Amino acid sequence: ATICGSDISYFINGRSGSFELQSPFVLGHEGSGVIVEIGSAVESMEVGDQIAINPSNPCRHCYFCVRGRSNLCENMRYFGSASTNPPVDGLFSRYIILRVEQCIPLPSNMAPGHGPLVEPASVAMHAVNRSGLRAGDNVLIIGAGAVGILTLRIAQAIGSRSISVVEPSELRREGALKEGAAFAVSPQEISSLPSPDVVFECSGTSFGLSGAIERVRRGGVIVQVGGMLEASPISSQLIMSRELSLLGSFRFAEEPTQVIGLIEENRLRLDGLIESEWSFGEIEGALLAAASGKYLKVALKFEEN
Numbered sequence: 221a222t223i224c225g226s227d228i229s230y231f232i233n234g235r236s237g238s239f240e241l242q243s244p245f246v247l248g249h250e251g252s253g254v255i256v257e258i259g260s261a262v263e264s265m266e267v268g269d270q271i272a273i274n275p276s277n278p279c280r281h282c283y284f285c286v287r288g289r290s291n292l293c294e295n296m297r298y299f300g301s302a303s304t305n306p307p308v309d310g311l312f313s314r315y316i317i318l319r320v321e322q323c324i325p326l327p328s329n330m331a332p333g334h335g336p337l338v339e340p341a342s343v344a345m346h347a348v349n350r351s352g353l354r355a356g357d358n359v360l361i362i363g364a365g366a367v368g369i370l371t372l373r374i375a376q377a378i379g380s381r382s383i384s385v386v387e388p389s390e391l392r393r394e395g396a397l398k399e400g401a402a403f404a405v406s407p408q409e410i411s412s413l414p415s416p417d418v419v420f421e422c423s424g425t426s427f428g429l430s431g432a433i434e435r436v437r438r439g440g441v442i443v444q445v446g447g448m449l450e451a452s453p454i455s456s457q458l459i460m461s462r463e464l465s466l467l468g469s470f471r472f473a474e475e476p477t478q479v480i481g482l483i484e485e486n487r488l489r490l491d492g493l494i495e496s497e498w499s500f501g502e503i504e505g506a507l508l509a510a511a512s513g514k515y516l517k518v519a520l521k522f523e524e525n
Contacts, residue, residue: 221248221250221251221252221311221312221336221519221520221522222250222251222336222337222340222494222517222518222519222520223248223250223506223507223510223517223518223519223520224249224250224339224340225365225424225446225447226249226300226301226447227247227248227249227300227310227507227510228507228510228511229447230247230302231247231507231511232511235302236301236302236447237447237448239301239302239303240302241302241307242302242305242306242307243305243306243307245300245302245306245307245308245309245310246300246309246310246311246312246313247300247310247312247507248299248300248310248311248312248313248520249275249298249299249300249301249310249311249339250275250311250336250337250339250340251272251273251275251299251311251316251335251336251339252270252271252272252273252326252332252333252334252335252336252338253270253271253273253316253335253522254268254269254270254271255267255268255269255271255323256315262320264320265320265323265325269323269325270325270326270332270335271323271324271325271326271335272324272326272335272336272338272339272476273299273311273316273318273322273323273324273335273336273339274321274322274323274324274338274339274342274476275298275299275300275301275310275311275322275339276290276291276293276296276298276322276471276472277296277297277298277299277319277322278290278291278293278295278296278297279293279294279295279296280293282294282295288473288474289473290473290474291346291470291471291472291473292470298471299311299316300312312500312503312520313522314500314522324338324476324480325480327480327483327484329483329484329486330483330490331490331491333494333519334490334491334494336519337366337370337490337493337494337517338476338479338480338490339476340366340367340370340517341370341374341479341488341490342472342475342476342478342479343367343370343445343469343471343472343475344367344370344371344373344374344445345374345472345475345478345479346469346470346471346472346473346475347367347371347420347443347445347469348371348374348375348378348420349475349478350443350467350468350469351418351420351441351443351467352418352441353375353378353380353418354378354379355378355379355380355381356379356380356381357380357381357416357417357418358380358381358382358383358384358414358415358416358417358418359372359375359380359382359383359384359416359417359418359419359420360383360384360385360386360413360416360418360419360420360432360435360436361375361383361384361385361386361396361401361419361420361422362385362386362387362410362419362420362421362422362423362428362431362432363386363387363421363422363423363424363425363428363446364385364387364389364392364393364395364396364404364422365392365422365423365516366493366516366517367422367445367446368385368387368396368420368422368423369395369396369399369493369516370493371420371422371445372385372396372399372400372401373399373488373489374482374488376400377482377487377488382402382414383400383401383402384401384402384403384404384405384413384414384416385401385403385404385405386404386405386406386407386409386410386413386423386428386431387404387405387406387407388406388407389513390406392516393405393406395516407427407428407431410431410435411435413435415435415436415437415440416435416436416437416440417436417437417440417441418436418440418441418442418443419432419435419436419440419441419442419443420443420445421442421443421444421445421446422445422446423446424446424447424448425446425448426448426450426452426453428446429442429444429448429452429454430452430453430454430455433454433455433458433459433464433466434455434458436462436464438462438463438464439462439463439464440462440464440465441464441465441467442464442465442466442467443467443468443469444466444467444468444469445469454466492516493516493517494516494517494518494519495514495515495516495517495518496509496510496514496515496517496518496519497518497519497520497521498518498519498520498521499520499521499523500520500521500522500523503520506518506519506520
């Protein structure tokens with residue numbers, strides 16, 4: 221399993237965005253594993269299969285589910301989330317019971333240890349789908365954490381003309397340039413960047429959102445990907461007068477299939493994101509390491525002993 225920003229927020233603050241913890245629960249929604257047992261009616265999976273886990277468990281019959289927007293399901297049960305009360309226990313566990321639909325077979329050209337990254341890659345893929353990004357578009361990504369870097373890689377796979385990154389960490393700016401970003405600047409230098417067609421706000425900060433609104437070209441698109449704890453004032457006048465599209469992007473729907481397809485075609489890499497690994501017994505240290513901001517991704521290994 222890998223640790224997400226929302227896991228850190230629950231651990232440190234007792235909440236993630238508007239989802240506030242009411243009772244203790246198990247964290248984790250980015251995971252992979254090996255199937256050890258199957259139900260009698262299961263035909264598509266076998267014991268020993270290596271899978272990534274889709275943490276979504278929508279009801280499949282509400283208004284949103286029947287319209288192909290299952291990520292907005294009114295009755296969603298999402299692993300490691302306090303969006304319901306009681307919250308849904310997550311994937312930081314040696315064993316978990318899954319529906320067949322939540323099992324994503326890993327392609328042969330994918331390292332098993334990268335399986336948990338299918339979930340954040342699907343978050344990035346959903347944001348790109350929401351944006352309507354086209355080949356040749358100029359892109360700005362605000363925040364070069366794991367989802368920001370995955371958004372960059374997917375934008376590259378689609379054929380973006382130029383990608384710029386805004387990130388306060390010098391180390392992460394250097395990483396973005398190595399990934400192929402044309403520019404990587406500090407937040408104070410955002411005005412030096414060319415006006416993009418599409419902005420992905422992945423930092424979850426008020427500055428990021430206001431900077432996106434001010435920098436995007438006329439008629440451009442802004443996708444809010446990062447979750448915010450605080451209220452954020454925005455310039456509705458700029459949105460109106462420049463005819464901007466400001467879109468939210470929440471979790472994902474069918475995107476894991478797209479992510480696996482890009483990986484199978486060798487158009488999307490998941491390597492280089494996990495920068496620290498911890499054993500399950502060291503979970504508190506792992507969460508604190510993830511909260512330090514030193515690593516793109518921190519992983520937990522659930523080995524038998």
